[in-house]
Amino acid sequence: xxxxxxxxxxxxxxxxxxxxxxxxxxxxxxxxxxxxxxxxxxxxxxxxxxxxxxxxxxxxxxxxxxxxxxxxxxxxxxxxxxxxxxxxxxxxxxxxxxxxxxxxxxxxxxxxxxxxxxxxxxxxxxxxxxxxxxxxxxxxxxxxxxxxxxxxxxxxxxxxxxxxxxxxxxxxxxxxxxxxxxxxxxxxxxxxxx
Amino acid sequence: xxxxxxxxxxxxxxxxxxxxxxxxxxxxxxxxxxxxxxxxxxxxxxxxxxxxxxxxxxxxxxxxxxxxxxxxxxxxxxxxxxxxxxxxxxxxxxxxxxxxxxxxxxxxxxxxxxxxxxxxxxxxxxxxxxxxxxxxxxxxxxxxxxxxxxxxxxxxxxxxxxxxxxxxxxxxxxxxxxxxxxxxxxxxxxxxxxxxxxxxxxxxxxxxxxxxxxxxxxxxxxxxxxxxxxxxxxxxxxxxxxxxxxxxxxxxxxxxxxxxxxxxxxxxxxxxxxxxxxxxxxxxxxxxxxxxxxxxxxxxxxxxxxxxxxxxxxxxxx
Numbered sequence: 479x480x481x482x483x484x485x486x487x488x489x490x491x492x493x494x495x496x497x498x499x500x501x502x503x504x505x506x507x508x509x510x511x512x513x514x515x516x517x518x519x520x521x522x523x524x525x526x527x528x529x530x531x532x533x534x535x536x537x538x539x540x541x542x543x544x545x546x547x548x549x550x551x552x553x554x555x556x557x558x559x560x561x562x563x564x565x566x567x568x569x570x571x572x573x574x575x576x577x578x579x580x581x582x583x584x585x586x587x588x589x590x591x592x593x594x595x596x597x598x599x600x601x602x603x604x605x606x607x608x609x610x611x612x613x614x615x616x617x618x619x620x621x622x623x624x625x626x627x628x629x630x631x632x633x634x635x636x637x638x639x640x641x642x643x644x645x646x647x648x649x650x651x652x653x654x655x656x657x658x659x660x661x662x663x664x665x666x667x668x669x670x671x672x
Numbered sequence: 673x674x675x676x677x678x679x680x681x682x683x684x685x686x687x688x689x690x691x692x693x694x695x696x697x698x699x700x701x702x703x704x705x706x707x708x709x710x711x712x713x714x715x716x717x718x719x720x721x722x723x724x725x726x727x728x729x730x731x732x733x734x735x736x737x738x739x740x741x742x743x744x745x746x747x748x749x750x751x752x753x754x755x756x757x758x759x760x761x762x763x764x765x766x767x768x769x770x771x772x773x774x775x776x777x778x779x780x781x782x783x784x785x786x787x788x789x790x791x792x793x794x795x796x797x798x799x800x801x802x803x804x805x806x807x808x809x810x811x812x813x814x815x816x817x818x819x820x821x822x823x824x825x826x827x828x829x830x831x832x833x834x835x836x837x838x839x840x841x842x843x844x845x846x847x848x849x850x851x852x853x854x855x856x857x858x859x860x861x862x863x864x865x866x867x868x869x870x871x872x873x874x875x876x877x878x879x880x881x882x883x884x885x886x887x888x889x890x891x892x893x894x895x896x897x898x899x900x901x902x903x904x905x906x907x908x909x910x911x912x913x914x915x916x917x918x919x920x921x922x923x924x925x926x927x928x929x930x931x932x933x934x935x936x937x938x939x940x941x942x943x944x945x946x947x948x949x950x951x952x953x954x955x956x957x958x959x960x961x962x963x964x965x966x967x968x969x970x971x972x973x974x975x976x977x978x979x980x981x982x983x984x985x986x987x988x989x990x
Contacts (some may be wrong), residue, residue: 503748503801510794527780538790539820546816574934604780604840609972 482522489515498573505546513537527604682775686764690757690910695726697909701871701950709820736898741803744895744984748802753896753903756795760910762788768843769915770927770934781842782834787959789873792911793819796892799904804894811891814961818872818879821968824884826974832862833922842918845868846926854925854929856982861979865925865972870915876949879964916945 492515495508513536520529611619700965701715701968702725706713722961735778740749766781768774778784793816800812833855835842837848849855872879888894919927920941927934959967 501745503745507748507794507798526778527783530780530783534787534790538787538793539823542790542793542797542816542820545794546813546820575807 482519485515485518487595489519502548504544506541506548508539509544511535513541519549525607527607676942682979683761686761686775689764690761690906693913694906694909695730697912697946698726698729698789698856698957699723700947704947704950705954721833729809733898737901738900739895741805741895743804745802745804748798749895752795752799752802752804753900753907755798756792756904756907758795759788759791760907760914766842767914768846768921768925768926769873769938772933774843777841777843782830782840782845782922785842786823786830787913787928789911790823792907795871795907796990799896802893803892805939806897807890808894810893811888811894814888815875815892817961818875818964818968822869822879822972825865825968825976826873827964828973828980829862829865829869830922830981831976832859835983835987842921842926846921846961849925852946854923854928857924857925859979859983863919863977865976865979866919866923869968869972870919870950871949871966874912874915874949876912877953877960880958912946913942916949917942919945929954 489512489535492508492512496505496512499505499572512535517532517537518527533661699722701966702723703713709990714725717728738773741747763785765776766778766784767776768777796815796819797812800808800810800815804810833845836855836858839848873962873978893901896904917938920938924945926941927938929937932940
């Protein structure tokens, strides 16, 4: 119980870090801390397998992709940082979101949603987890898989090979030319700085 | 015994092994590379066959000036070497060292191993980004692409073993192999994929693109010196040992063997695996980045999936 509260506080602190960090990279790293704290919370609830999968998939794979995209997009320029002194606008939005989630959770717990979930997957063991996933929850599970597959195909279709043609089609050719000029200039500037 | 005292003792033992392992492997790497290149390697630093070369190396690193780049992202840069040690230390928790010796016999040991090792990439990125240096960032980006691509075949190649034994406990997987054939024979495809993918996961030549010295100086740890660089090196040598030990556990019967006690077999097999890795490192040239990606996604990934399907089919049909 003490561990649960302590790790819960760490998770909240990390979440605050995500929205208040002044550089995007720091935000992402705070998010990783937050996701790891969530994994520890799962483990204190005797769902250690779920906790490890959380670490492997979210803190490991998904956040690596975040970090990767960030590095690729901003390799050539300074990441925009919020100037010191003024509170970032995200703070207000985050507060609103936190209130909404808290209300939903409270209402949900009142309606007994949490109790139902606990009755189904009481044990966090791998076999119980697998049986729940491929038994009562088979349809939602496969549905999620299908949705993710659709997203992958969509992103591949959007990004495959025709970047310039796509840009020209979407925003007119001048924009594409400007972008390529800007990129060339950035490359030159990067060369000079060295 | 008091549970906290036991935990502290285990942690101290793991940290001591981490240091000892690096001590032996720094010297081992110098000697192996020397013999492969027809040299003698360290001889004159003291001890038999110059083994105190490692001590000299460590003293030099400790005495070196600690330089921090002026434009570095201070916290990321400072934390990166420490973060790199965390997964390197944690994985010892689940490795079955002997018949009854395992620090914590988790029932999801294999998942623990893979999820903890996926963190080493984080340290690489923190170092690469925090250094605020083009070569470091390029190295970190390469490491990101590489580790991410090869982690998938690495994990998939172990699934065959899990399907056959029906457990994720590493100790049980070894026990299964004591009264069946070692998995290197029935799971030969999985073994080969695991071996190649583990070389790539460890950033060893022919897959050391993230620190390719002829292109990127030293990749993500270009800006580190002294003790901070040493922390990276210790973590790297520890990962070399633990990944080899995982391979031995899954495919080469772990601590199982005749006459000698289990932990001796475990260490012998693991260091033999490490030696083969060094042998390959000092023999083969580096691949190109596009070849690396092709090998991972277009060859190892389908082969490991085929291995899973084949194993499952065999178990159903049998």
